[in-house]
Amino acid sequence: MTVTFPKEGALLEGLNGAGKTNLLESIHVLCTGRSQRGASRVDMIAHGQEAAYLEGDFCYGDDDDGNDGNTDNAIAGATVAAARRLVNTAIGFSKDKKFVMKRDGADLRSYTEWFGERPVVSFGADDLELVYGSPDTRRKFLDMLISQIDRQYLDALTSYRKNMAHRNALLGGINDPALFDIYEQAMAVSASKIVSARMEIITELCVLVKDYYADISGEKESAKIEYLSKLKYDFTCISEWQNLYLNTLSDRRAKDAELMFTGAGPHRDDLRFSLDGRPAKTYASQGQCRSFALSLKLGSALLLERRRGAGMIFLVDDAVSELDPERTSRVYPLLEGRGQIFIATPKCHASIGSRVLRCAVEPGRVTVS
Numbered sequence: 001m002t003v004t005f006p007k008e009g010a011l012l013e014g015l016n017g018a019g020k021t022n023l024l025e026s027i028h029v030l031c032t033g034r035s036q037r038g039a040s041r042v043d044m045i046a047h048g049q050e051a052a053y054l055e056g057d058f059c060y061g062d063d064d065d066g067n068d069g070n071t072d073n074a075i076a077g078a079t080v081a082a083a084r085r086l087v088n089t090a091i092g093f094s095k096d097k098k099f100v101m102k103r104d105g106a107d108l109r110s111y112t113e114w115f116g117e118r119p120v121v122s123f124g125a126d127d128l129e130l131v132y133g134s135p136d137t138r139r140k141f142l143d144m145l146i147s148q149i150d151r152q153y154l155d156a157l158t159s160y161r162k163n164m165a166h167r168n169a170l171l172g173g174i175n176d177p178a179l180f181d182i183y184e185q186a187m188a189v190s191a192s193k194i195v196s197a198r199m200e201i202i203t204e205l206c207v208l209v210k211d212y213y214a215d216i217s218g219e220k221e222s223a224k225i226e227y228l229s230k231l232k233y234d235f236t237c238i239s240e241w242q243n244l245y246l247n248t249l250s251d252r253r254a255k256d257a258e259l260m261f262t263g264a265g266p267h268r269d270d271l272r273f274s275l276d277g278r279p280a281k282t283y284a285s286q287g288q289c290r291s292f293a294l295s296l297k298l299g300s301a302l303l304l305e306r307r308r309g310a311g312m313i314f315l316v317d318d319a320v321s322e323l324d325p326e327r328t329s330r331v332y333p334l335l336e337g338r339g340q341i342f343i344a345t346p347k348c349h350a351s352i353g354s355r356v357l358r359c360a361v362e363p364g365r366v367t368v369s
Contacts, residue, residue: 003023003359003366005340005342005357006355006356006357007059007340008340008341008355008356008357009314009339009340009341009342009343009356009357010342010343010356010357010358010359011343011345011348011352011356011357011358011359012024012342012343012344012345012359012361012366013345013346013347013348013358013359013360013361013369014344014346014360014361014362015346015362016346017363018361018362018363019361019362019363019364020317020344020345020361021037021317021344023342023344023361023366024036024122024315024317024342024344025037025039025044026054026056027056027120027313027315027342028120028122028315029044029054029091030054030056030058030089030091030118031118031119031120031313032114032115032120032144032148033091033101033114033115034115034144036120036122036124036315037124037126038140041093041099042095044093045093045094045095050094050095050096051092051093051094051095051098052092052093052094053090053091053092054090054091054092055088055089055090055091056088056089056090057086057087057088057089058086058087058089058118059085059086060085060086060087087103087104088102088103088104088105089102089103090102091114101113101114112151112154112155112158115147115148115151115154118313119148119304119305119308119312119313120148120312120313120314120315121297121300121301121304121312121313121314121315122297122314122315122316122317123294123297123314123315123316123317124315124316124317124318125317125318127290127293127294127296127297128286128289128290128293130273130292130293130296131273131280131281131284131289131292131293132281132289135268135269135270135271138270138271139266139267139269139270139271141296141300142198142201142202142271143157145201145205145300145303145304146197146198146201148304148308149201149303149304149307149308150197150307152193153193153194153197156190156193156194156197157190157194159186159189159190160187160190160191160194160265160266160267161267163183163184163186163187163190164183164187164262164265164267166179166183167180167183167184167187167249167262168260168261168262170183171253171256171257171259171260171261171262172257172260180250180253184246184249184250185246187245187249187262187265188242188243188245188246188249189242191241191242191245191265191266192238192239192241192242192245193238194266195229195241195266195269196238196241198227198266198269199227201303202225202226202227202271204303205225205296205299205300205303206224206225206226208298208299208302208303209223209224209225209292209295209296209298209299210222210223210224211299212294212295212298212299212334213275213291213292213295215334216291216294216295216334217288217291221275221276221288222275222276222277223273223274223275223280223292223295224273224274224275224277225271225272225273225296226271226272226274227269227271227272228269228270228271228272229266229269230264230265230268230269231244231245231248231264245265248264248265249262249264249265252264273292273296275288275292280292298334298335301314301338301339305338305339312338312339312340313339313340313341313342314335314338314339314340314341314342315342315344316335316341316342316343316344316345317344317345318344318345318346336352341356343356344361
């Protein structure tokens, strides 16, 4: 199936189970190589099939090189003026773990060459897990955001996880101090880069989330984000972070050997969300928490626009279905005109731009209405 979308995006209407979310997921995978819902590659393969394959064209125009955020984006088969260019992207994977990524027909050598082909932010019902869910959910959100801004951050994450896996394999096994030193030194270097980048982003993101939440809630509450490290610190210098992690890992070898895993580091950190100084997870209503999650995604989108200098792709999957009408009316204007927006919903009652393509989605079929 080939679908052409205008730069404003598309409204995808259809019954539950019709395939609306599959379309959004396909776009997200083409942008990042990952599912927006955290699904594994095997889980994204259709029932009864052995492999999955996605292909799409991204349209890059003259204004992509600017910082005004007005970008002509297109997924799949767009007709463009001569001044613009199409970049074909394709990704395929199978149940037997074969995997291929191509850009304009050329194989990509590493995942980092693919990640963040276009800056994308997804909004969905599962976003409440950012507030109510585990620390891992919040870390994944933060890692996805920063990795789209800074590929060196993605490299640091990959290095950290690889060396931590090596260290964990040593725990409870043969005590080889030299090997521990090698892996812990590498982990400390990566960890300092990860935490430094996270704290910088959170400082900026906190201001944006506070402003967006005020818009959505009608300035009824004040939102705040804080970065929580398991380690005690009173500094921000990256070299001091590196020394702290190196010493911590060395000191924890015996304790971690009992646990059989590395118990301290950026993989154990968390974010704290609060409204009027009280933890949102404990004291806020579901409507307030959903507004907080939406503000978090809107803030991350603006960060991407500022850092990447390119128009955003928004994927909205029933994200505001449980908000009260007053809050819902404030959400769509905050998205409209910001980039290419794809809205998947059984029926849209909000007012959206006339240039957004309206599509009816049925199982295996998309019809322009």
